[in-house]
Amino acid sequence: MNQAELLRLLASRDQKKRSTQSLFDQRLATNISLIKTQFFSLYQEKEHKVFFNTLLNTLESLFKNRPKELQNQDIDRLNSGNWYQSEQMVGMQMYVDRFNKDINGLKDKLPYFDDLGINFLHLMPITTRPDGENDGGYAVNSYHDIDSKYGTKADFLDFTKKARKNNMFLMLDFVVNHTSDEYEWAQKAKKGDLHYQNYYYTYPDRHIPDEFEKTMPEIFPQSAPGNFTYCPEMEKWVMTCFNSYQWDLNYRNPEVFIEMLSNLVGLANLGVDVIRFDALAFLWKKLGTLSQNLPEAHTLISLFRMCLQVVAPGVILLAEAIVAPRNIIKYFGEGILTGNECEVAYNASLMALLWNSIATKKASLLVKSVSDIPTKPEDATWINYIRCHDDIGLGYDDDFVRAMGYDPTAHKQFILNYYCGKLDWSPAKGLMFMYNPKNGDGRITGSAASLLGLETALEQKNDKIIDYAITKILMMHGIILTYGGIPMIYAGDEIATLNDYSYEQNQEHINDNRWVNRPIQNWDVVSKIEKDIKSAPSIVYNGLKDMIRIRKEHSVFADNNDLKVHGCPNEHIFVFERTNKNETIWILSNFNEVTEMINVGWLLSIGIHTGKKSTDLLSGKTLELIRNELPLKPYEQLWIKNT
16 A cells, blocks of 8 residues: 555545644654655755754645645545546647647637547646746746746636636646756856755866766757856856756755755645656766666655645646656656655657557567556556657667667667658658767657658648548557556647748747647637548547547546557557456557458457457447458557447
8 A cells, every 4th residue: 555545545534524734634644754764865864854854844834825725625636536547537738828829818728628528738837937948948937936928827826726617637847857047046056155056066167077977868969968067157067967057956955855845836736736747867866877767866756745645635746757668667666665656657668669660560569568568556647648749769678679670779760760851751751859979869859740641641632641641640649548547639639730840930949849849729720620521630630539539438448557468460450458347448550551451360369259249439330351350451440349
């Protein structure tokens, strides 16, 4: 039993007779032993005992400042089970200003989300940030003051209140690794305040930075090489793993943790249900290591969660850890921390592997890789997605690539070439992001529709390729809607939005081609969906709408750790099943551009009845067999249920 389970159990016992204050005291008593252990494992007790007392006082103060409405919601959430694992959860990620101008514009579009079936919104950073370059808002000047371009804090509080009434869940980012160089702590540090200089990694010369650089990789080798930036105001070097204007926080200082905990709860108090821990793999830095995925980072994350459970137990954490598959699972917690870190994590491996299957037209590496990921804790779940605001990394396991008969380096180069315009026959239109000539690593940017060939097909006016592209878009989304976890659709993908090359004329964006996939939502296209039913946006929108509806009609799609991946004899076809009580549904996806066949005997061996005894939920039709084989058309997907 992890801490969340224990808190739910305690909350269910005579909770109507108890005040929210007494329930807070109970949660603190339940978690304090683990909080103490974690705190003093990071900060030696002899030196930092006073800060532990400060932490306890901070927890009390943070709870008292939490709005009463949200305190009551916390209790409801504790008694409602793992709401985030429900088949009813379907999300969308967006930049508020690019979706519909501002917070009030977003509020106006609540009926749009309801029509599509979206009930969970990930809003990209909306707090204050520097003018000019700010990494899309991830260089923060404040953790809970709303940037004027989006509206006011009152506007956002009104939006969150309305969202709650509409059973809409919200997620905001907590930029936990760094602040902007304009943040109040950084400004004080620049003025010579040694207290705040110790909030960051600052050094008077290059000796220690050079030692760090021996093992630390570069995140943005083209636009921001290295991991340190010289600050002339301080006459010191400061750690900047991402961009020169993003200063890494020094969590070796316990005051930083306590202050950031206050910022975390302040963000939760805006009415946020899920908080995305941005770049959490980088939280702890140590000489002689990559300074990523360190054990201390996991302890720190768990410490954040244990404290948040005491103050605001209805709020959960998402791990933004774009790391190797075996490392992703660790952010749910291991050992004493099992189930006590983040409740949710990005299924980045699934995303990257799906794009690999599109390029190779084979599911072999996908099956091999996902089958190797350890089972996650029962109370944890994934965010499944095909695109987001960021680039697509190629985090494949080299050993698995070799097992498929490929050279890992050559294979990654092939994937980059396929998506980034280096192969004449490829329909994909993407851009190379942060290519590192030192090791040949690179990432990919582009919208889902353009990467899947729709942009090329429309330019060529090739109806066949257009149909293929549309079918690929729906197939990819069909997988994330059924795989197990919360499906997250990137805003614009629901209407097959193409690459937006206008970023090349914007001085703030020209050096970051990730903006090619950050277009302004085209509401003119949306307005024509019902009229132009044969257009790509209409087919994709209505196809997604139907799949979301079907997902919500079947409890089998709730995440109960019931996923089973099957290694299909036909290497072009990806097969998995979902089971809940007496219901089983199989998902079959053909990654090839030609019709592929599956032997009936194999279908029977995994439990699928054949012919009229099985139905495809997407089409409503029974299975049609050809000579004891089931055909799957190019990029066709079936959701099969035995009748």
